[in-house]
Every structure is written in C-alpha cells, then in structure tokens.
Amino acid sequence: MSKTITIDGKAIPFTEGQTIMQAATAADVYIPHLCHHPEFTPHGSCKLCTVKVNGRNCSACTFPAAEGQEVLNNTQELNSDRKTITQMLFVEGNHFCPSCEKTGNCQLQAVAYHLNMLDDHFPLFYAHRAMDASHPEVLIDHNRCIFCTLCVRASREHDGKAVFAISGRGINKHLLVNSTSGQLKDSDLDSGDKAAHICPTGAILIKHTAYQVPIGQRVYDHHQINEVSLASEHPHGE
Amino acid sequence: MTAFLQELAKTYGYQANHLLAILRAVQARYHHIPEPAIEALAGLLQLPRSQIIGIVEFYSFLHLQPQGQYELLISDSITDQMLGKQDLISYLADRLQVSIGAVRADGLVSLANTSCTGLCDQGPAGLVNGLPLTQLTRAKLDVIVSLINARTPLPEWPSELFAVHDNIQKTDVLLSRTMTMGEALQATFDRGIAATLTEIDRAGLRGRGGAGFKTAMKWRFCSEESETTRYVVCNADEGEPGTFKDRVLLNSYADQVFEGMTVCAAIIGARQGFLYLRGEYLFLHEPLQAVLQQRRDAGLLGNNILGQGFDFDIAICLGAGAYICGEESALIESLEGKMGIPRNRPPYPVTQGYLGKPTVVNNVETFLAAAAVAVQGGDWFASIGTGPSKGTKILSICGDCACPGIYEYPFGTTIQAILDDCGAHDVLGVQVGGPSGTFISRQEFDRKLAFEDLATGGSFIIFNASRNILDIVNNFTHFFAHESCGFCTPCRVGTSLLKKQLDKIVDGHGSAGDVAALESLCQLVKNYSHCGLGQTAANPILTTLARYPELYQAKLKKISYEPGFDLDAALATARRMADRHDAAAHLAQVGEDYE
Ligand SMILES: Cc1cc2nc3c(=O)[nH]c(=O)nc-3n(C[C@H](O)[C@H](O)[C@H](O)COP(=O)(O)O)c2cc1C
Numbered sequence: 083m084s085k086t087i088t089i090d091g092k093a094i095p096f097t098e099g100q101t102i103m104q105a106a107t108a109a110d111v112y113i114p115h116l117c118h119h120p121e122f123t124p125h126g127s128c129k130l131c132t133v134k135v136n137g138r139n140c141s142a143c144t145f146p147a148a149e150g151q152e153v154l155n156n157t158q159e160l161n162s163d164r165k166t167i168t169q170m171l172f173v174e175g176n177h178f179c180p181s182c183e184k185t186g187n188c189q190l191q192a193v194a195y196h197l198n199m200l201d202d203h204f205p206l207f208y209a210h211r212a213m214d215a216s217h218p219e220v221l222i223d224h225n226r227c228i229f230c231t232l233c234v235r236a237s238r239e240h241d242g243k244a245v246f247a248i249s250g251r252g253i254n255k256h257l258l259v260n261s262t263s264g265q266l267k268d269s270d271l272d273s274g275d276k277a278a279h280i281c282p283t284g285a286i287l288i289k290h291t292a293y294q295v296p297i298g299q300r301v302y303d304h305h306q307i308n309e310v311s312l313a314s315e316h317p318h319g320e
Numbered sequence: 321m322t323a324f325l326q327e328l329a330k331t332y333g334y335q336a337n338h339l340l341a342i343l344r345a346v347q348a349r350y351h352h353i354p355e356p357a358i359e360a361l362a363g364l365l366q367l368p369r370s371q372i373i374g375i376v377e378f379y380s381f382l383h384l385q386p387q388g389q390y391e392l393l394i395s396d397s398i399t400d401q402m403l404g405k406q407d408l409i410s411y412l413a414d415r416l417q418v419s420i421g422a423v424r425a426d427g428l429v430s431l432a433n434t435s436c437t438g439l440c441d442q443g444p445a446g447l448v449n450g451l452p453l454t455q456l457t458r459a460k461l462d463v464i465v466s467l468i469n470a471r472t473p474l475p476e477w478p479s480e481l482f483a484v485h486d487n488i489q490k491t492d493v494l495l496s497r498t499m500t501m502g503e504a505l506q507a508t509f510d511r512g513i514a515a516t517l518t519e520i521d522r523a524g525l526r527g528r529g530g531a532g533f534k535t536a537m538k539w540r541f542c543s544e545e546s547e548t549t550r551y552v553v554c555n556a557d558e559g560e561p562g563t564f565k566d567r568v569l570l571n572s573y574a575d576q577v578f579e580g581m582t583v584c585a586a587i588i589g590a591r592q593g594f595l596y597l598r599g600e601y602l603f604l605h606e607p608l609q610a611v612l613q614q615r616r617d618a619g620l621l622g623n624n625i626l627g628q629g630f631d632f633d634i635a636i637c638l639g640a641g642a643y644i645c646g647e648e649s650a651l652i653e654s655l656e657g658k659m660g661i662p663r664n665r666p667p668y669p670v671t672q673g674y675l676g677k678p679t680v681v682n683n684v685e686t687f688l689a690a691a692a693v694a695v696q697g698g699d700w701f702a703s704i705g706t707g708p709s710k711g712t713k714i715l716s717i718c719g720d721c722a723c724p725g726i727y728e729y730p731f732g733t734t735i736q737a738i739l740d741d742c743g744a745h746d747v748l749g750v751q752v753g754g755p756s757g758t759f760i761s762r763q764e765f766d767r768k769l770a771f772e773d774l775a776t777g778g779s780f781i782i783f784n785a786s787r788n789i790l791d792i793v794n795n796f797t798h799f800f801a802h803e804s805c806g807f808c809t810p811c812r813v814g815t816s817l818l819k820k821q822l823d824k825i826v827d828g829h830g831s832a833g834d835v836a837a838l839e840s841l842c843q844l845v846k847n848y849s850h851c852g853l854g855q856t857a858a859n860p861i862l863t864t865l866a867r868y869p870e871l872y873q874a875k876l877k878k879i880s881y882e883p884g885f886d887l888d889a890a891l892a893t894a895r896r897m898a899d900r901h902d903a904a905a906h907l908a909q910v911g912e913d914y915e
C-alpha cells in the first residue's frame with residue numbers, strides 16, 4: 083500500500099523516507115527551489131521551497147513526507163512571500179542581469195520571473211565582492227553567489243574534492259576556495275567537475291563559452307522554470 | 321609555533337571535533353589565527369583549510385587579523401548602554417589612543433564592542449583576553465590604561481577589577497537549600513531509575529532555557545532510542561541579553577547542576593556528558609574543573625559510580641562568542657568543532673544529536689531543578705506554581721531598579737510583585753525573556769510569570785520612564801543582525817533589512833507606508849526563518865509596534881514616499897573631488913512638501 087499526502091488538495095503518493103519535495107517532483111508537482119538539487123544532500127537554506135504542512139511552515143526539500151499530511155504549496159500567500167525571499171537574494175548580492183552571461187539560463191532569474199517579481203522592493207546592499215578570474219577555465223563572480231552551497235556539495239559528494247566552502251557569519255557570509263592563495267587556479271578544481279557546472283546563478287561560469295547560445299534562445303527564454311525543473315529533475319529522468 | 325601546534329593537536333588526539341578548543345588556544349597565545357597555523361592544523365587534523373577559516377570567521381572571539389596583546393571588549397548590551405557604556409568606551413578609546421574596532425599601531429591593545437557578557441547586574445562590563453571586567457568607571461579605566469601601557473601581565477592586575485558578584489537577592493525552594501554532594505544520585509538509586517523518571521514527570525518540570533518542553537518526556541524519548549550510545553549536554557551558552565542566572569548557578573551551585581546531569585545520565589543511559597560554557601564565562605572554567613575533580617574523587621563521576629556499575633563523566637567545552645550556539649542543534653554542531661549552524665529538523669537531538677547519537681540538551685537550571693526533584697520528589701515540586709507551570713523560576717533582573725541580581729519566584733508571581741521587590745520605580749515597561757521575548761507596558765504589570773502568560777528563560781530587563789523605547793528596539797534589532805548565523809535567507813538578509821528599515825524610521829527618514837513595510841518584513845522574517853533566532857528577531861519591533869504604534873508614526877515625515885537611497889549623500893564623494901561646497905552642488909531628495 084503506498085502512502086499519500088495531499089498537496090493543494092491533490093493526493094500525492096510517497097514512499098517512506100522521501101521528503102515532500104521528492105514526493106512532489108515524482109508526481110510532477112513543482113515547488114519553487116534554489117538550494118535543492120535532487121542529486122545532493124538537501125540543505126534547506128534558501129527557504130524558497132517553504133510549504134505549509136498541516137498549517138506550519140516547513141522546507142519541502144528537507145521535511146519528510148508523512149501519511150496524511152495536508153500540504154499547501156501553490157497559494158497566493160506562499161508565492162508572494164517566496165517572491166519577497168527572492169527579492170532578498172537579489173538585493174543582498176549584485177545582480178545586473180542585462181550584463182550577466184548567465185541571463186536566460188539563470189535559475190535565480192527564472193524563479194523571479196515565475197514569481198512575477200517586477201522590482202527589487204528592498205534597498206540594495208551594494209556589497210563589495212570580488213571576482214576570481216585566475217583559473218584558466220572557470221570564473222567566479224562572487225557578486226552573484228546566493229550561498230546555496232550546491233558547488234560545495236557537488237565538489238564534496240560528486241567530485242570527491244573539497245574545492246568550495248561557505249564561511250563567515252550572518253550577512254558576512256561568503257564563498258571560499260580551498261587553496262593556500264584562496265584563488266581558484268591553485269585549487270584542484272577541474273573544469274569537468276560537477277562543481278563547476280552546478281551553480282544556479284552566474285556566480286560560477288565556464289570560460290570561453292560566453293554567448294555561444296545567443297540571448298533569446300536560452301533555456302528560460304522559452305520555458306518557465308517549473309516546466310524545466312520538472313523535466314530535468316523528475317526521478318525517472320523524463 | 322610548529323612545536324606548540326603539534327603539542328596542541330596531540331593533546332586533543334588529532335580530532336577534528338576539538339577544532340574549536342584548539343583554535344581558542346591558538347587565539348589566546350597569538351591573538352589571532354596566523355596563516356601558518358591554519359596550514360599546519362589543516363595537515364595535522366587532515367582538514368580542508370577552508371573548514372578552519374570557516375570556524376575562525378564564524379566565532380566573534382577568533383580572528384584572522386592580529387588583535388592586541390590585550391584584547392579589550394566592551395559589552396554593548398542595552399543595560400550597559402543605560403549605565404553609560406557609550407561614554408566609557410569613547411573615553412577608553414581616547415585614553416588608549418585606539419579607535420573602536422581597531423588595533424593600536426604598536427599592536428599592544430585592541431578595542432571593540434561585544435554582545436551581552438552576562439554581567440548586566442554589574443555593568444558596564446567588558447572582557448580583557450576573555451576575562452570579565454565589571455562595574456567599569458572612568459577611574460577604573462584609568463587604572464586599566466596604565467596597566468596596559470606598562471605591559472603588566474593580567475595575573476598581576478588588581479583582583480577587584482575582575483570581581484564578579486552573585487548578587488542573589490531572593491531565594492525560594494531551589495536556591496535556599498544546598499544539597500549535599502551525591503544526595504540526588506543516592507536518592508535516584510534508592511528509589512530506582514525508572515521511578516525517578518516518574519517523579520520528574522509528576523513534578524511537571526519543564527525546560528528552563530525558554531521553550532518549556534517537558535523534561536521527563538525528553539529524557540524518556542532519548543532513553544527509548546535503539547541506539548545505546550547516548551549523551552547528556554548542559555546548555556550554559558546563556559547568550560540572551562539580560563540573562564545571567566546560569567553564571568550564578570555555575571558559580572555557587574555547580575555541584576548540584578552536575579548532579580542533575582548525572583541523574584539524567586543514569587536515567588537515559590549515557591556515559592559521557594558535556595557542559596557547553598559560553599566563551600564569556602571563561603573565568604568559571606577552572607573552578608568548574610575543580611568541582612568535577614571533587615566529584616570524581618568522591619566517586620560520583622567516573623567508573624562504577626556509587627558502586628552501581630554506572631560509568632559517567634563530564635567534559636567542559638568553551639564557546640567562542642556566538643549567541644546562536646545556545647540553540648540546541650547549533651550547540652551540538654559547535655561541540656563537534658564546527659560552525660554553529662542550526663540543523664534541519666527532524667531528526668531532533670533526542671534521536672540524532674552529538675555525533676549523530678541520541679542526546680538530551682537541557683538548560684543549567686533544568687538540571688538544578690531535576691536534582692532537587694530527585695531528592696524531594698515530584699509532588700513537592702508540583703505543589704508550587706500554576707497548573708501548566710510547576711515549581712519556581714530563577715530570574716536575572718537588571719536595568720532600572722535599586723537591587724539588580726538573582727531572584728527566585730514561584731511561577732504565577734505577578735510582574736508588579738517582582739518590580740516591588742527589586743525596587744523599581746516609575747517603570748515604563750519590562751522586557752521579559754530578553755530581546756527574543758516580549759516588551760510589556762505599564763498597563764500589563766498584573767500579568768504573571770508563567771509559560772502560559774509571560775515565559776522567560778530568565779531575562780528580565782526594567783526600563784524607567786526616562787528611557788526611549790525606540791533606542792531599546794534599535795539595540796535589540798542590531799543585536800540579532802549581528803548574531804544571525806546567516807544560514808537561511810529570511811534571517812540572514814531579513815535581519816539586516818530590519819536594521820536598515822528601522823534605522824530609516826528612527827533617523828527620521830521614514831514616510832507614510834514605511835511602518836507598514838517594516839511590519840510586513842517582520843512577519844516574513846518571523847514566519848520563514850530556519851530557527852528560533854530568526855523566528856524571534858522581529859519580536860522587539862512587533863511587540864513595541866503593537867503597544868506604541870504612535871511612537872513609530874511620530875517619526876515619519878509628512879510626505880508620501882521617501883526613498884531608502886540618500887541621493888545627496890551619494891554625491892558627497894563627487895563634491896569632495898570637485899571641491900564644491902555651494903548650494904547648487906546639493907540635491908534635494910524629494911519635492912516641495914519636505915517638512
Ligand atoms: C537563538 C537561540 C538561543 C538559545 N540560547 C539558549 C541558551 O543560551 N540557553 C539555553 O538553555 N537554551 C537556549 N536556547 C534554547 C535551546 O535551543 C533548547 O531549547 C534548550 O537548551 C533546551 O533546554 P531546556 O528544555 O532545559 O530548556 C536557545 C534557543 C535559540 C533559538
């Protein structure tokens with residue numbers, strides 16, 4: 083007997099041990115997310131995936147599904163608050179989409195479109211953040227890092243390395259590269275590593291590939307992130 | 321340095337979960353964590369260097385940049401400010417010729433602010449190389465400046481500079497009875513372990529750290545886990561501004577606290593316990609070690625305790641300046657030598673805590689009360705207090721009153737009765753439960769101290785009518801932004817935005833709509849944050865906005881919109897470069913109806 087939860091009133095089957103996010107994805111239900119990636123240990127930090135479980139806010143990417151849970155996901159209130167959280171990520175860093183190579187392929191931007199975010203709402207922080215162009219193949223623009231730790235997890239869990247780490251407390255959070263100089267060129271990152279390709283924003287970019295796909299023909303220029311996400315993250319790989 | 325680090329790593333068995341202790345030792349010796357130490361420790365402990373840097377950058381008392389040989393920190397808590405801290409720190413900076421937040425050019429001394437040091441009843445307070453300086457005055461600062469300039473080693477400083485008083489003002493059942501060593505443990509074994517857990521259940525004892533979870537239930541859950549390696553942890557992080565009762569309990573009732581931990585260990589089947597002591601209480605470290613040794617010598621810790629075939633011991637771990645480490649799962653991370661970032665739950669610590677094993681985390685006072693219940697039984701305890709809140713609560717009272725200090729009250733006592741006892745007059749309001757708690761106004765002094773009315777982990781800060789509520793809210797809001805661990809977006813970005821939005825209003829740049837915007841931001845931070853820190857960070861604003869909306873409204877300008885961006889200020893650099901000071905080089909922010 084498979085167990086079920088409901089999401090927005092619809093019955094969703096799940097197996098013991100699955101998170102709400104996993105159950106939802108398997109049933110073709112999109113829950114907005116940024117720090118979640120099906121291949122890596124859930125992290126639960128961006129809070130975009132917040133859903134109401136029996137009336138309580140929970141992170142869908144970390145919260146275990148349990149028989150009979152009533153989950154609210156696609157509600158006006160949640161989406162409006164998710165938009166506010168996305169605006170927080172935008173003002174914290176320096177995101178000038180028109181001049182960013184990732185535009186159109188960026189999940190942060192795509193989530194913002196999806197949630198109908200039309201402005202920053204909050205004052206910008208104008209954080210002083212550096213670029214690291216030292217590596218021959220891979221570029222880091224710290225201005226666009228949202229601390230999702232996907233690169234950290236990919237390096238550790240997939241590549242068997244520890245190229246990246248998140249350091250600092252509170253608003254001083256920042257991405258560290260694990261090398262004596264602190265520069266990417268002195269780390270053991272290889273451009274073929276998963277960690278070099280996982281960034282949801284334009285913070286980690288592969289060099290020499292810029293604008294090979296013209297603006298207007300990029301992933302999110304034609305598809306909403308919910309479609310793209312379900313197509314690529316579905317457990318059966320459809 | 322190499323020999324020192326090798327010796328240090330060896331002392332700690334080359335274990336990465338002692339990284340915080342190791343880095344504390346490096347900081348104490350070199351006044352920062354030098355680059356070669358990072359490199360050497362990465363090798364010795366087999367860790368990525370980024371993990372070491374991560375720890376250093378997380379904890380306030382660890383530094384990548386050299387600090388002075390005398391590291392001076394002055395508490396920026398609201399009560400210290402009320403006692404004239406601002407004037408004192410400026411005076412100190414002036415006398416020492418060092419700016420706040422900097423190191424003097426000769427490297428001898430550094431000066432900075434720090435969060436509440438747990439000395440609010442004897443402020444203004446500070447720390448020098450981790451040791452407490454109390455009741456600071458200009459005269460004392462003159463002495464300190466001379467001692468520093470003469471490079472006098474700390475052990476030769478006059479001891480009255482470091483005097484910390486208990487200030488126990490009112491005792492009730494817990495504080496008035498001193499237990500003999502081993503009494504609770506003997507009673508536990510005499511009655512039987514399961515029967516003692518039943519007594520704790522009958523007592524209705526609830527956690528004293530704030531949340532009020534039933535202690536017996538927590539212990540039972542832990543004891544029923546299939547994994548048999550289990551741990552007991554005493555939470556002595558006591559970081560909530562205005563709380564200092566755990567400091568007094570550990571100074572004068574430590575034996576009973578350790579006894580409570582040992583009773584817990586017997587019940588849940590733990591062989592190892594930890595006391596997580598906040599870095600600010602470094603001065604208690606040695607005396608507490610001595611108490612532990614006495615207990616070992618008396619056969620109350622170690623192997624075969626009281627001949628019952630029960631083995632248990634307690635180790636002390638020091639924090640390093642991070643309020644978030646009071647949150648139990650962050651505390652466990654910190655015990656494991658990591659950054660204090662709250663874990664995702666479930667699993668809860670009772671099922672997967674320290675090193676992934678079932679762990680009970682309780683407050684200092686909870687263990688103290690549990691030991692008393694083990695001796696005197698559950699009915700005795702349950703006869704005191706109210707229906708849902710049994711027993712007594714130990715308060716740390718500070719702020720505007722004649723007799724700040726420690727007060728023990730049965731639950732159900734009214735705020736007015738407490739104010740009368742401590743000599744508080746012309747009271748404007750009371751912050752119950754610290755910044756994360758509630759600000760109550762003078763209309764509410766008939767309310768009661770109880771989980772079902774006004775809950776508090778122990779903080780009780782009194783403000784008289786001369787105080788400005790918005791200054792208080794401002795201090796608390798800045799505190800949370802400073803202490804956010806930064807893990808989740810709503811808290812990391814939200815607490816900084818709250819600070820900005822509140823500053824905008826308090827500084828008189830707010831306009832219609834700004835208070836509503838502040839309130840909705842508060843709701844978002846409260847409802848979406850990962851842990852209790854973020855979930856309560858907006859309380860200072862929300863609880864005062866509900867009571868004194870007119871205070872906020874009065875700060876607003878009579879224009880419909882004021883941008884957060886200050887156009888004229890942004891042009892300051894350009895004016896300086898162009899050497900222009902005329903009126904035409906200034907821009908008005910908004911149109912004509914400027915007040
Ligand atoms: C930000 C934050 C700080 C906390 N600080 C403390 C603390 O200093 N001492 C404490 O006992 N509990 C603190 N707590 C509560 C603990 O997470 C935990 O609930 C408590 O230690 C459990 O013990 P108790 O049941 O005996 O109260 C804090 C919680 C949060 C969210």
Ligand code: SF4
Nearest residue numbers: 177178179182188284
């Ligand atoms: S990373 Fe994404 S959101 Fe940020 S600037 Fe680039 S395209 Fe825009």
Ligand code: SF4
Nearest residue numbers: 227228230231233281
């Ligand atoms: S660099 Fe990219 S993947 Fe790594 S933490 Fe930042 S946003 Fe996430």
Ligand code: FES
Nearest residue numbers: 115126128129143
């Ligand atoms: S996707 Fe769940 S918290 Fe980020």
Ligand code: FES
Nearest residue numbers: 806807811851854
């Ligand atoms: S950063 Fe700690 S609650 Fe979000």
